[in-house]
Amino acid sequence: MFKLNAQKTINNLENNFLKKDLPILKIGDNVKIGVKIIEGNKERTQFYEGTLIAKKNSSLTTSITVRKILQGIGIERVLLIHSPKIESITVLRSSKVRRAKLYYLRNLKGKASRLKQTF
Numbered sequence: 001m002f003k004l005n006a007q008k009t010i011n012n013l014e015n016n017f018l019k020k021d022l023p024i025l026k027i028g029d030n031v032k033i034g035v036k037i038i039e040g041n042k043e044r045t046q047f048y049e050g051t052l053i054a055k056k057n058s059s060l061t062t063s064i065t066v067r068k069i070l071q072g073i074g075i076e077r078v079l080l081i082h083s084p085k086i087e088s089i090t091v092l093r094s095s096k097v098r099r100a101k102l103y104y105l106r107n108l109k110g111k112a113s114r115l116k117q118t119f
Helices: 002-015 103-107
Strands: 030-039 042-056 063-070 073-080 086-096 116-118
Touching (some): 030 063, 042 073, 042 086, 042 103
Antiparallel strands (some): 030 042, 063 073, 086 116
16 A cells, blocks of 8 residues: 555656656657756757667656767767756657667668658
8 A cells, every 4th residue: 555655656746847848759760959068157058969769768767869970980878858957859850660779770881871761
């Protein structure tokens, strides 16, 4: 009985921190994410743009993995989408994929790593 009440309390508390204005994110989307950066006493937004290769759903701790290629080197970043440091998420393009995780893109280079775009 105590476990049920504790879980309900935790869920109610977590619901207060969930963001309501998030777009629908699908694997293979090209996304642009605005991340708040604090430098000294100034705060600015730095945009991170890449392909969404993985998504882990678990209410408040939902995370996405975004991959981009920078100067020929693949960079992946895992972001919590309900974090207060995430300012904005916009979907630039969607792609047709048949996998839940696109980890195979790590081994591909150049034109081979392109995904088929959907409209």
